[in-house]
Amino acid sequence: MDFEKLTALQLAEKIKQNQISVLDGVKQVFDQIQKNEPKLHAYLDIYKKDAYARAKQVEKGIADGTYTGLLAGVPIAIKDNICIKGKKTTCASKILENFIPQYDAEVIKRLDSAGLIIIGKTNMDEFAMGSTTETSAYGVTRNPWNPEHVPGGSSGGSCAAVASGEAYLALGSDTGGSIRQPSSYCGITGIKPTYGTVSRYGLIAYASSLDQIGPVGKDTADCAALLEIIAGHDRKDSTSIERQDLDFFKSLNGSVAGMKFGVPKEYLSEGLEPDVKDAFMETLKTLTRQGAIVEFFSMKTTEYMIPAYYIIASAEASSNLERFDGVKYGYRGADYEGLHDMYKKTRTEGFGEEVKRRIMLGSFVLSSGYYDAYYQKALKTKALIKKEFDQAFRKYDVLLAPAAPYTAPKIGESLKNPLAMYLGDIYTVAVNLCGLPGITVPCGIDQGGLPIGVQMIGECFMEKKILRAAKCYEMARGAFPSPWKEAKEYETI
Amino acid sequence: MKQYEAVIGLEVHVELATKTKIFCGCSTEFGGAPNTHTCPVCTGMPGSLPVLNKKVVEFALKAGIAANCKVSRYCKFDRKNYFYPDNPQNYQISQLYLPICRNGWVEIETSAGKKKVRIHEMHMEEDAGKLIHDEWEDCSLVDYNRSGVPLIEIVSEPDMENAEEVIAYLEKLRCMMQYLGVSDCKLQEGSMRADVNLSVREAGTRAMGTRTEMKNLNSFKAIARAIEGERERQIELLETGRAVMQETRRWDDNKESSYTMRSKEDAKDYRYFPDPDLPPIHISEAWINDVCASIPxxxxxxxxxxxxxxxxxxxxxxxxxxxxxxxxxxxxxxxxxxxxxxxxxxxxxxxxxxxxxxxxxxxxxxxxxxxxxxxxxxxxxxxxxxxxxxxxxxxxxxxxxxxxxxxxxQGMKIVEDTSLLNDVLNRILDENPGPFSELLGGKEKVFGFFVGKLMKELRGKASPDTVREALAKEIVKRS
Incomplete structure (x- = not known):
């Protein structure tokens, strides 16, 4: 059987019909890992033994009716900033090199009770800070479409794993685009849910007011099914929201005919690569052909999105990362004299450059005398951006944007100029600032053979609208190739 | 020498008597083996998140309302960032920008009469753990049992002038908290702690002098001594033409003196900002009314x-x-x-x-x-x-x-048994003819001797009045 073509839902269906065993699904993933991993390095830790043992359990559980969910028996990869009890959870940082959580993140519990099989922890930018997965302390992950290129970030490991068949599904986290951008770079689908939809309990925080865990999968249906499993109110997370409309999978029916799509004009100005722009414009046409109404409008706060995001995210990060001090767990600097020297050595040696840069930036904008000028102003800017999005959603059902201004850069290029790298987040950060849901769906391939993604953004709690739009678009677009197949076979739309 | 007066304001920390901690379900019980009342939240484990204990808000409201404060209908928690091992997250969740209560007052009474002390604000925050320095092993250990125990900090205006007023104010607060049932306020267990802000100025002038903050005051006596000591230290400085430095000082009650902990230059920048993990609290009219009704x-x-x-x-x-x-x-x-x-x-x-x-x-x-x-x-x-x-x-x-x-x-019950009394009375008089004749002779002291003897014999079964009466009657009868 040609496993590689199967989506997670198809695999689960075949398992249910006894056409494939749970064990076979897991084995196929490990085969793929064995084949690709030396080149890709999508994983930081692989639980082969545990996964097989769990597969047997789940096999039984499906047979006896314990696991009846849509994705029971499906192997899944977890970004390494999500805690799993008894498993090293490093955030791809040296400072957490030996940290083993004593508890499961809420999402892990949900995956367990839905009968999914966790196969390992994926690489990421250190503490989710970065757009390329190059800031990992444990080596770079390569893009399955072209190993010279980055997979994007910060959930680069999760996206590379799904794109290369090293996992059917993965969990990522998205603080400023960390699911949507690498999904785009890897030619797969990823969702950043409405803030508060998925519990953050057990997600090691980068910027608490922006972080959301979300699904990464081969297509919209897989992502919708996975989101349905992980979403839901959790008392352990005070920012978690009680929602009744979590039946995302069912919402995939319907068409986009008559749906109104808005495109911020400013998103298409300078900096957008021609290939990406072409693919994006083509996407608009595809949607129009399906009966959607597509309009351009002006988003005047566009130029303030990046600065507001980096100030707020860095401020929260500077505080969230204070607990990594060498006292209680994780790395502790050697040869220190006294407490302060221990703090200094631990944090100097334990954190990477990008993390230190953001801690410094964040500490600066919160310090007395600068709080009003930077942090407070960024909050006010955020409120203005939110207001502009609210206004847009009075007119449009869904907003469309590229996922990134360019396709996956070459390894080694981005970190030379961090500011330029930050600017690459222009289409994704506002979604986090405003708590909105967003999905990335592949929409084309550039001349270099790298995938391009389109982003669909909804109003808060309107996941169903963007899911329906994404699903309709996918169907109109037709099958999208996988990197392990000859990408050339695919004709750009 | 010029006349000086002290201007004193207090920051009082009161540990709230909730059963569980402010942001997790761990017990707040005092004592317990180190790190047994802990969980991922109160030990600052990565990925853990705080969930506010509503009882803490209720207790803080009670305290605030009893102290005539204005309740902030919308309040928030902020993070106070500083590195210290007793603080597992290296930030303390506290309230800076929107404390739960503001602008109250309490009335104190001293030898000088009654006086109002204004309260600037009351805010909720979490307590830190405890550092234990092991001299023998030359290492430091942390116990997080106290980490996350709820506190309210009560900040007074600089309305006090001397130790007597300060003690009266503290006793007032302690009594109030105990009546409200929100804290046991035990200084020795640290459930009530006070930092003293003190400055001096020439009597009669209005401008404030430079103030110092005094920490580590573990008893009312220590507080009184520290206030006297600091007042004298500052006056001495001014009298010799030196300046008082704005600083935080630590009181050593054994030496009865204080020393500099940190100067204004070393003052920490706590980089306060709203805690993104905790949504703002909306305090409804109904909630305030419920709390008011529950105040005893x-x-x-x-x-x-x-x-x-x-x-x-x-x-x-x-x-x-x-x-x-x-x-x-x-x-x-x-x-x-x-x-x-x-x-x-x-x-x-x-x-x-x-x-x-x-x-x-x-x-x-x-x-x-x-x-x-x-x-x-x-x-x-x-x-x-x-x-x-x-x-x-x-x-x-x-x-x-x-x-x-x-x-x-014990046979102490008085039974007015007249026949018993008469029997005993007659027997005793018969057995003691000598004293009895003295009594008849007018020696009144002997009356007491007989009452005592009778009471002893009767072992409390007759009241002294009854015995006296019966004895008096018998004397008349026999004389």
Whole structure:
């Protein structure tokens, strides 16, 4: 059987019909890992033994009716900033090199009770800070479409794993685009849910007011099914929201005919690569052909999105990362004299450059005398951006944007100029600032053979609208190739 | 020398008596083996998140409302960032921008009379863990049992002038918190802690001098000594033409002196900002009303009621209401025996005497008010002599014995048995012809001798009055 073509839902269906065993699904993933991993390095830790043992359990559980969910028996990869009890959870940082959580993140519990099989922890930018997965302390992950290129970030490991068949599904986290951008770079689908939809309990925080865990999968249906499993109110997370409309999978029916799509004009100005722009414009046409109404409008706060995001995210990060001090767990600097020297050595040696840069930036904008000028102003800017999005959603059902201004850069290029790298987040950060849901769906391939993604953004709690739009678009677009197949076979739309 | 006056403001930390911590379900119980009352949240584990204990808000509201504060209908938690190992996250969740209560006051009474001390604000925050320095092993250990125990910080305006006022203010707060049931305010266990901000200025001037903050004050006595010491230190500086530096000082009560902890230059920048993990709290009118309704009768009202309703002197009413525990015992006793005045006498006399003798706090009293009431009733009915009753009460006080049964057992119950009394009386007079003739001869002292002898023989089964009466009759008869 040609496993590689199967989506997670198809695999689960075949398992249910006894056409494939749970064990076979897991084995196929490990085969793929064995084949690709030396080149890709999508994983930081692989639980082969545990996964097989769990597969047997789940096999039984499906047979006896314990696991009846849509994705029971499906192997899944977890970004390494999500805690799993008894498993090293490093955030791809040296400072957490030996940290083993004593508890499961809420999402892990949900995956367990839905009968999914966790196969390992994926690489990421250190503490989710970065757009390329190059800031990992444990080596770079390569893009399955072209190993010279980055997979994007910060959930680069999760996206590379799904794109290369090293996992059917993965969990990522998205603080400023960390699911949507690498999904785009890897030619797969990823969702950043409405803030508060998925519990953050057990997600090691980068910027608490922006972080959301979300699904990464081969297509919209897989992502919708996975989101349905992980979403839901959790008392352990005070920012978690009680929602009744979590039946995302069912919402995939319907068409986009008559749906109104808005495109911020400013998103298409300078900096957008021609290939990406072409693919994006083509996407608009595809949607129009399906009966959607597509309009351009002006988003005047566009130029303030990046600065507001980096100030707020860095401020929260500077505080969230204070607990990594060498006292209680994780790395502790050697040869220190006294407490302060221990703090200094631990944090100097334990954190990477990008993390230190953001801690410094964040500490600066919160310090007395600068709080009003930077942090407070960024909050006010955020409120203005939110207001502009609210206004847009009075007119449009869904907003469309590229996922990134360019396709996956070459390894080694981005970190030379961090500011330029930050600017690459222009289409994704506002979604986090405003708590909105967003999905990335592949929409084309550039001349270099790298995938391009389109982003669909909804109003808060309107996941169903963007899911329906994404699903309709996918169907109109037709099958999208996988990197392990000859990408050339695919004709750009 | 010029005349100086001190200007003093207080920051008081009060540990709230909730069963669980402010942001997790761990127990707040004092003591316990190190790190046994902990979880991922209060040890700052990565990925853990705080969830606010609503009881903490309720307790803070109670304290604020009782101290005449204005309640912030919308309040938030902020993070106070600083590195120290007793603080597992390296930030403390506190309130800076929108504290729960503001602008209140309490009235204090000192030898100079009554005075209002204004309260600037009250805010909620979490306590830190405890560092233990092991000299032997040359290492430091952290116990996070206290980490996350809820506190309110009560910040006063600089309205106090001397140690007497400060102690009166602290005692006022302590009494109020205990009455409200929001804290036990034990200084020795650290459930009430005070930092003193003090400056001096020439008497009669209005401009404020440079102030210092004094920490590590573990008892009322230490506070009083520290205030005196700091006042003198600052005056000495000014008198010798030197300046007071704005700084934080640490009081060493053994040496009875303070030393600089950190100067203004080293003042920490706490980089406060709203905690993104905790949504703002909206305090509804209904919630405030519920809290108002739950506030019990406080000391001042009780004092007034005791004077009016029970007719107690102001002094007695004051002592009986000094603690909620004592006043509750008293009221229950008064209710059962139906005689508040008599109950008050017992408390003012025996209860306070025994408490002092055995150095017990009102919270440590273990006797049932019903037992004391029974005893009071027996004395009233002349079923036991006052002297015996006091002795019996010592056992009630210590072991909470049932006094009725005990008196019966010990044969202390007065039974007005006239035939027994007459028999004994006649026998004793017959056995002691010498003293009796002295008595008849007018030696009145011997009357007491016979009463004593009779009482001893009767072992309390007749009241002294009855015995005296019977003896007097017999003298007349025989003379």
């Amino acid at each position: 009768e406080l000391r001042e009202e009780k004092q007034e009621r005791y004077q009016k309703k029970y007719g107690l002197p102001a002094y007695d009413a004051g002592l009986l209401t000094e603690s909620r525990a004592l006043s509750e015992l008293f009221e229950e006793t008064a209710k059962v025996c139906g005689n508040a005045k008599k109950a008050a006498n017992w408390f003012m006399g025996e209860v306070l005497r025994l408490m002092k003798e055995k150095s017990l706090e009102p919270e440590q009293l273990r006797f049932s008010p019903g037992h004391l009431a029974d005893l009071i009733l027996m004395v009233e009915k002349k079923e036991v002599s006052a002297q015996n009753a006091k002795r019996v009460f010592e056992r009630v006080f210590e072991e909470d014995i049932d006094p009725v049964a005990y008196i019966e057992e």
